[in-house]
Amino acid sequence: MAVPKVCGIETEYGIVLRGGDSNPILASSMLVNAYVQRHGKHDIASRPTSVSWDFDDESPANDARGWTPLGSMPPEVETHLVNAVLTNGARYYVDHAHPEYSSPECRTPLSATLYDRAGERVMVASMEAVKATLAPGQEIVVYKNNSDGRGNSYGTHENYLMDRSVPFSRIVNSIIPFFVTRQIFTGSGKIGTEYPGAPTEVPFQITQRADFFEEEVGLETTLKRPIVNTRDEPHSDAQRYRRLHVITGDATMSEYATFLKLGTTAIVLAMIEDEAFESRALSLVSAVSAMRWVSWDLSLKSPLELVDGRHMTALEIQWEYLRFAQKYANERGLDAIDPTGVQGPQLLSMWEEILTDLERDPLLTADRLDWTAKLRLFEAYRDRHGLPWTDAKVRALGLQWHEVRPDKSLGLRQPWRRVLHEADIDAAVTEPPRDTRAYFRGKCLQKFSPWITAANWDSLVFDLGSDPLRRVPMMEPLKGTAELVDSLLEGCDTPAELLLRLGG
Amino acid sequence: MPEREQIRKQTPQRETERVAETAPAATKQGEKLKAELDDLLDEIDEVLEVNAEEFVKSYVQKGGQ
Numbered sequence: 221m222a223v224p225k226v227c228g229i230e231t232e233y234g235i236v237l238r239g240g241d242s243n244p245i246l247a248s249s250m251l252v253n254a255y256v257q258r259h260g261k262h263d264i265a266s267r268p269t270s271v272s273w274d275f276d277d278e279s280p281a282n283d284a285r286g287w288t289p290l291g292s293m294p295p296e297v298e299t300h301l302v303n304a305v306l307t308n309g310a311r312y313y314v315d316h317a318h319p320e321y322s323s324p325e326c327r328t329p330l331s332a333t334l335y336d337r338a339g340e341r342v343m344v345a346s347m348e349a350v351k352a353t354l355a356p357g358q359e360i361v362v363y364k365n366n367s368d369g370r371g372n373s374y375g376t377h378e379n380y381l382m383d384r385s386v387p388f389s390r391i392v393n394s395i396i397p398f399f400v401t402r403q404i405f406t407g408s409g410k411i412g413t414e415y416p417g418a419p420t421e422v423p424f425q426i427t428q429r430a431d432f433f434e435e436e437v438g439l440e441t442t443l444k445r446p447i448v449n450t451r452d453e454p455h456s457d458a459q460r461y462r463r464l465h466v467i468t469g470d471a472t473m474s475e476y477a478t479f480l481k482l483g484t485t486a487i488v489l490a491m492i493e494d495e496a497f498e499s500r501a502l503s504l505v506s507a508v509s510a511m512r513w514v515s516w517d518l519s520l521k522s523p524l525e526l527v528d529g530r531h532m533t534a535l536e537i538q539w540e541y542l543r544f545a546q547k548y549a550n551e552r553g554l555d556a557i558d559p560t561g562v563q564g565p566q567l568l569s570m571w572e573e574i575l576t577d578l579e580r581d582p583l584l585t586a587d588r589l590d591w592t593a594k595l596r597l598f599e600a601y602r603d604r605h606g607l608p609w610t611d612a613k614v615r616a617l618g619l620q621w622h623e624v625r626p627d628k629s630l631g632l633r634q635p636w637r638r639v640l641h642e643a644d645i646d647a648a649v650t651e652p653p654r655d656t657r658a659y660f661r662g663k664c665l666q667k668f669s670p671w672i673t674a675a676n677w678d679s680l681v682f683d684l685g686s687d688p689l690r691r692v693p694m695m696e697p698l699k700g701t702a703e704l705v706d707s708l709l710e711g712c713d714t715p716a717e718l719l720l721r722l723g724g
Numbered sequence: 725m726p727e728r729e730q731i732r733k734q735t736p737q738r739e740t741e742r743v744a745e746t747a748p749a750a751t752k753q754g755e756k757l758k759a760e761l762d763d764l765l766d767e768i769d770e771v772l773e774v775n776a777e778e779f780v781k782s783y784v785q786k787g788g789q
Binding site: 232234235236242244315316317318367368369370372373374375377441442443467586596597600601604612613615616617619620627628630633634635 | 757760761764765767768771772773776777779780781782783784785786787788789
C-alpha cells in the first residue's frame with residue numbers, strides 16, 4: 221500500500237528593491253527579518269520569537285541513486301543568512317539571494333495548496349513590515365514567479381513522501397513522461413524563451429521553467445537542472461521514507477492549478493509505488509528536449525516520440541496516465557492522497573475535465589490555468605493597443621502577473637475558479653495543519669518559543685536554562701498531529717512539563 | 725536526432741494568434757467572458773507600473789535552485 225502522500229511546496233520568490241541599489245541578498249534578509257520582528261511576537265515573553273533553523277539533519281548532497289556519478293557536482297553550499305520557523309510550521313529564510321517560503325508538511329494536496337497561498341500572505345505582510353526600515357521612496361517588492369526573462373531561474377519545488385523500498389529507478393522511469401507532459405496544466409506561462417539558440421520563434425510559452433532543463437536525472441538544482449532531482453534528504457526516518465524533490469514545476473497564481481498539480485502528481489506517485497503503472501509504458505526518446513517542446517507548443521498538437529516507436533502528444537500521454545489512475549483508484553482507492561476520501565475522486569474529475577477542455581480549446585481553461593489565462597489577457601491587451609509580444613508594456617504584464625499584493629497583482633485579480641476559502645488562507649498564515657507533525661512544531665512555537673532554541677523539519681531543540689539542550693526528534697511525519705498531541709500540549713504549562721511527559 | 729525530428733513537426737509559428745481567434749463568440753458564456761476580459765483590460769492600465777520600460781529593465785534576478 222502506498223505511503224500517505226505527505227507533501228508541500230517551497231518557493232523562491234523574485235525580489236526587487238525599488239529606489240535604491242538592489243542587493244538581493246541584503247533585501248531578502250531585511251524582508252525576512254522585518255516579518256519575524258513584527259509578526260513573531262507571542263504572548264508568553266516579551267522577546268520576539270526568532271527560532272533559528274537547525275542544520276544538523278541537512279544533507280542536500282546525498283544522491284538518491286546511492287552513488288554520485290563521476291563529473292557530477294554536488295549542490296553548492298546554501299547560504300542561509302536568515303532563517304526562521306513560523307507558527308504555521310513553515311520555514312521562512314533567505315536562499316540563493318531570494319526569500320524562500322517552505323510550506324509545512326501537509327497530509328493532502330489541498331492542504332499543501334492552502335499553505336502555499338498562505339506563503340503569499342507572509343510575503344505581503346513582510347513587504348509591509350520592511351517599509352519602516354527602508355529609506356523614504358524605497359520599497360521591496362516580491363514576485364511569485366520562476367524566471368526574470370533574462371536567463372535566470374529560481375525554483376518552486378514540490379516534495380512528496382515516498383516509500384524507501386520502491387527502487388528509485390522505477391520512480392524515475394515512470395515519472396519522467398508525466399513531468400514532461402503535465403506542463404500543459406502546470407505551466408504559469410512566459411513571454412519569449414530563455415533557451416540559448418532556440419530554433420524557432422517562441423513569442424509565448426506554456427511554462428517558466430522548461431527552458432532550463434538539461435538532464436533527465438541528476439543531483440543539481442542550480443545548473444544543469446534535471447527533470448528528476450536525486451537529492452536524497454528525507455527529513456524523516458530514512459529507513460522507511462524518501463522525499464521526492466520535484467523541481468520541474470512553476471509557481472502558479474491560480475490555486476486551482478496548484479491543487480491540480482499537487483494532486484495529480486501525488487496520485488501518479490502512489491500508483492507507481494503500488495506497481496499499478498508499468499514503468500516504461502510511456503518512456504520518451506528525448507525527454508529533455510520534449511520538456512521544451514511541450515512548453516513551446518501552444519496548440520498542444522505536436523507529437524513526441526516514444527521509445528516503443530509510437531508518437532503521442534502531451535495530451536494523449538496525459539490521458540494514458542489518467543486512465544491508469546482511474547483504474548488504480550477503482551482497484552486500490554486513493555486513501556494515500558486523502559484519508560477522508562474526498563480529494564482523490566475530486567482530483568480525478570478535475571484532471572479529466574482539464575484534459576477535455578484543453579483538447580477542445582486551451583482557452584476554455586482560462587478560468588483555471590495560469591498559462592491560458594495569461595495568454596487570453598495578454599493577447600487581448602496586445603490587440604487593444606496594437607503591441608508586439610516584445611513591447612515593454614506587454615513584458616511588464618508578464619512580471620506583474622506574479623506580484624503578491626492583491627491590488628497590484630494581475631494573477632490574483634483573475635476570476636478564477638476557487639478551491640479554498642479566504643478565511644482558511646488567512647488562518648493558515650499563523651496556524652499549522654492539524655494532521656502532520658507540523659502541528660507539534662507550530663503549536664510548540666506558539667506556546668513555548670522562548671525555550672525553543674532551534675527547529676528543523678524533524679526535530680525541535682529546547683533550552684531550559686540549566687540543563688543541556690534537549691532535542692525532541694520528530695522522525696515520523698504523521699505523528700505530532702492534533703489528534704495525538706493536543707491534550708498533551710494543553711496539559712503542559714511549561715516546556716519542562718512537556719519534555720517530562722514526552723518521556724525525556 | 726529526435727530533437728531535430730520534433731522540430732520539423734512543429735506547428736506553424738504565430739500559433740498564439742490562431743488560438744486567440746478561436747475564442748468563443750456568440751454564446752452567453754462567450755459574452756460573459758468577453759465582458760470579464762474587458763473589465764480586466766480596463767483595470768490593467770490603472771495597475772500597471774507607470775514606467776514599463778524601466779520596470780522590465782530593472783527586473784534582474786540572481787539564479788536560484
